[in-house]
Amino acid sequence: MQTSTQKAAWHDISALDYLPSDRLRQLQLVRLQTLVSRVYDNVKAYRDRMNDDAVKPDDIRTLADIAKLPFTCKTDLRDNYPFGLFAMPMEKIVRLHASSGTTGKPIVVAYTQNDINVWSQVMLRSLVAGGVTSKDIVQNAYGYGLFTGGLGVHYGAEALGATVVPISGGNTDRQILIMKDFGATVITCTPSYFLHLIDKAHEMGIDMKTLKLRTGIFGAEPWSEPMRKAIEDHSSIEAFDIYGLSEIIGPGVSMECPVHKGLHIFEDHFLAEIIDPDSGEVLPDGEEGEIVFTTLTKEAFPVLRYRTRDISRLCHEKCECGRTIVRMERVRRRSDDMFIIRGVxxxxxxxxxxxxxxEGTLPHYQIILTRDGSLDNMTVQVEVTEKFFTDEVRGLENLRRQVQAKIESTLGLHVTIKLVEPKTVQRSEGKAKRVQDQRNL
Amino acid sequence: MKVPQVSVFLENRRGRLHEACECLAKANISLITLALADTADFGVMRFIVADPVRATQVLKENGYTAIVNDVLAIEVPDRPGGLAEILEVLDTGGVNIEYIYAFAQSTQSRAVLVFRFSNTDAAITALQKAGINMLRRVDLLSQNA
Structure with missing residues (x-):
């Protein structure tokens, strides 16, 4: 069944990826029923919402009955800051993580020992799907700390038996030296940070292609197919998309296999639905909408129908890799990454x-939104690198016009392109901040 | 024949030219000649120095985008029609000029113009055939020494 050039990796725990679908549905239903009872009994906020909607745990008789349950939104998590939604007493909780909290209070999530074990297992299954084995050296450049990325990958890679280099994020020069000297074969970080590493390696006179690095596992922010190509063109790695969010467990909710046709959701733990973001209605297989997750096995911080704001679609067809678990289309956009300018x-x-x-390569760029009177303006600052700098003003003007025309034809609205000197755009060591909204809406 | 010229990308902001020149000055690099091309948003500073590789290195270390390419320094008869004659030679030879600027001179009475061509080799052939004098890099350096 293996179609990739990479040799298939295998681990006993990965057998769950290949369960016959009727057995998988049975397992999900039993787990869902147990979860709903447990949440109803132990978390007041969920009990109140279910009572308001006149739903009782006994009403969940089939998997489709999940549609009867209320949604959980980010605001619900925030309103119950810090521990209001925990379903276990603190003595059973072994770890807390928190989101960065870019707007207001952070969101705090909790894990029992069993939750940590489940998390390690889904991360292990993710790594196996990416062809990682116990022989690999994994340079884990996700941030360690309250952010789930670092420790999530760390535990999964250790469970697999790989060698983990827990370097965390930042300190780019050192990342490159260690990558080279330790002979790391796998890198895990955000895709934008990896582009930054490529740039830096180039500045240091190191060709990424000469390193032993062969696999990149990138997540924690939406990225695109052209970005994958740019990464693979400038290094000798195969780039995999991994998906996760701390509200559900952290990284390891879903992961690409070498077929690269969507991300396999570890649905024996995370039940996925696609809904219409406006009406909340469940959409059929293959339709695009907001992806919603229910944590089937989480003990400390279970969530019912969590609205991720991520736009995706589901595919239940068996994958060419042989996995039976459902696939989600890669998230190219988050509805909260989106901005509206002049109604677009x-x-x-x-x-x-x-x-x-x-340009054939992705330069550093930033989108700046301003308001002049009642008119919104969008400016894209693009850094001029040696690759496309020319001493002829005409050449630079042409380039600027081409970018402008391309964006304007895609969006149907006016954009100003400003060529700027290198290092004008703030560098990210984690998630790229692409949009600066100065409109004071 | 070919003279290496350094070009630097500059944003059209107050003080940027000064800052670029300052970092060259700190590295003890003296400009032999310089020309600016600009638009509302950005400009390109082009200059000739004794060691273009080091100048480029210094600029890059200071965070500028800089490249080196070849130009020709052509001696132009200092009389009416002098430039027209040269342009005719280039025209006949089918050579496109990207831009021209005057070479900064301290004493001599003759005129020297710096030409940037899309095809420098074709320009050299056409000019040599017409017997037009092109200054070598060393000529430019010694002139201003």
């Missing part, structure tokens, strides 16, 4: 695609 919904990924098409 814009995703940074659209700007990125235009830049990549015109």
């Amino acid at each position: 919904n814009v995703f940074p990924s659209q700007i990125e695609a235009a830049l990549l098409e015109v």
